[in-house]
Amino acid sequence: MEAMRHASTFLLPSSVEIADVLSSPAYALVVLNQPLPRFAPLLWERAKLRVCADGGANRVFDGMPELFPDKDPGEVRFKYKPDAITGDLDSIRAEVKDYYSDLGVKIVDESQDQETTDLHKCVAFIRDYTPILEKSNLHILVVGALGGRFDHEIGNINVLYYFSNMRIILLSDDCLIYLLPKTHRHEIYIESSVEGPHCGLIPVGASSASTTTTGLQWDLTETGMHFGGLVSTSNIVREEKITVHSDTDLLWTISIRKSS
Numbered sequence: 001m002e003a004m005r006h007a008s009t010f011l012l013p014s015s016v017e018i019a020d021v022l023s024s025p026a027y028a029l030v031v032l033n034q035p036l037p038r039f040a041p042l043l044w045e046r047a048k049l050r051v052c053a054d055g056g057a058n059r060v061f062d063g064m065p066e067l068f069p070d071k072d073p074g075e076v077r078f079k080y081k082p083d084a085i086t087g088d089l090d091s092i093r094a095e096v097k098d099y100y101s102d103l104g105v106k107i108v109d110e111s112q113d114q115e116t117t118d119l120h121k122c123v124a125f126i127r128d129y130t131p132i133l134e135k136s137n138l139h140i141l142v143v144g145a146l147g148g149r150f151d152h153e154i155g156n157i158n159v160l161y162y163f164s165n166m167r168i169i170l171l172s173d174d175c176l177i178y179l180l181p182k183t184h185r186h187e188i189y190i191e192s193s194v195e196g197p198h199c200g201l202i203p204v205g206a207s208s209a210s211t212t213t214t215g216l217q218w219d220l221t222e223t224g225m226h227f228g229g230l231v232s233t234s235n236i237v238r239e240e241k242i243t244v245h246s247d248t249d250l251l252w253t254i255s256i257r258k259s260s
Contacts, residue, residue: 001245004184008176010046010141010169011039011194011256025139025167030122031056031082032144032156033091036063037173038259043141044080051125052082053118055091056144057100078103086110086125087118117155119145123163138167145170146177157251161205164249177253180244188242188252190215199254200233201225201244211246215239 010027029047031040033055041064044050052060064080065073081100085092086108101107110121119142126140145156160168160179170177176195180186190196201211207226213219217236225231237254244250 001183001185003187004181005187005189006178006252007189008169008191008195008254010043010139012191014042014045025137028126028138028140030119030126030140030142031060032119032142033059034144034146034148034172035059036067037143037171038067040064040143041067041080043143043171047141049084049126049129050082051122052085053122054085054087054089056087056118057082057085057092057096059144061093061096061099081105084108084125084129086121088114088121117152117159119156119159120162123159123166123168127163127166140166140168142168142170143172146172146175157204160251161249171256173256175253175255177251180246180250180252182246182249186244186252188215188244190237190240190242190254192237192240193257195254195256197236197238197255199235199237199242199252200231201235201246202231202233202251202253203227203246203248204251206248208246208248208250211244211248211250213242213244215242 027047028049029043031052033053036059060080060082061077065076068076081103082105084106085100088111089109097107108125123140146153156170164179164181168178203225209224210222211220211225212222215238217238220232
């Protein structure tokens with residue numbers, strides 16, 4: 001079975017030389033309607049495509065200047081303008097929509113689709129927009145996906161399963177989450193300066209009859225996991241490389257370190 005490799009190099013400071021663990025992935029950034037994490041500007045700089053989901057445009061408009069209190073708000077807003085805004089557009093403020101529209105930002109009204117979430121719409125937009133040559137190594141970073149209403153969080157996690165053939169990372173100030181598909185063995189390279197040590201492997205979609213790991217404080221050896229029984233939460237990374245092999249899709253989550 002082929003190995004899939006993962007690393008949170010997108011969280012490393014721009015001044016840090018990054019090893020070629022994942023062959024220089026191409027990043028797209030999605031901003032949802034929650035407060036911006038402190039590292040939002042870093043992700044913005046790393047991304048080749050930036051998409052706001054409806055009210056996420058309000059968060060960029062209001063929140064980016066707050067992250068640069070010593071700079072002119074107008075200059076910050078101009079610098080951090082998204083490439084596109086999509087969703088059902090029921091949350092974006094009129095003045096924010098007009099501001100970005102006047103700057104030439106692409107605005108896609110998907111209000112006719114009430115069957116999918118705004119994150120789903122954004123991922124579909126990125127999938128159809130991204131050049132074919134970049135799709136094989138595309139990583140979609142999503143801020144604002146965690147926190148707030150629990151049903152929204154579950155909807156965002158469901159998007160990971162719906163687009164299981166795409167690499168999507170949900171981020172908050174406290175942690176990140178992504179899917180480990182059962183179609184691959186997984187090698188997770190820990191960036192200990194920005195993440196860990198607390199982590200978890202969670203069988204949300206289906207029970208696991210056999211999961212095996214290396215590199216954790218409490219490794220699993222052909223272990224079954226299910227809700228109502230064992231679930232590997234509050235685990236701890238002990239090595240720079242974690243391996244996971246499971247008979248079902250698992251969610252991987254790891255804490256994000258606070259800035260010192």
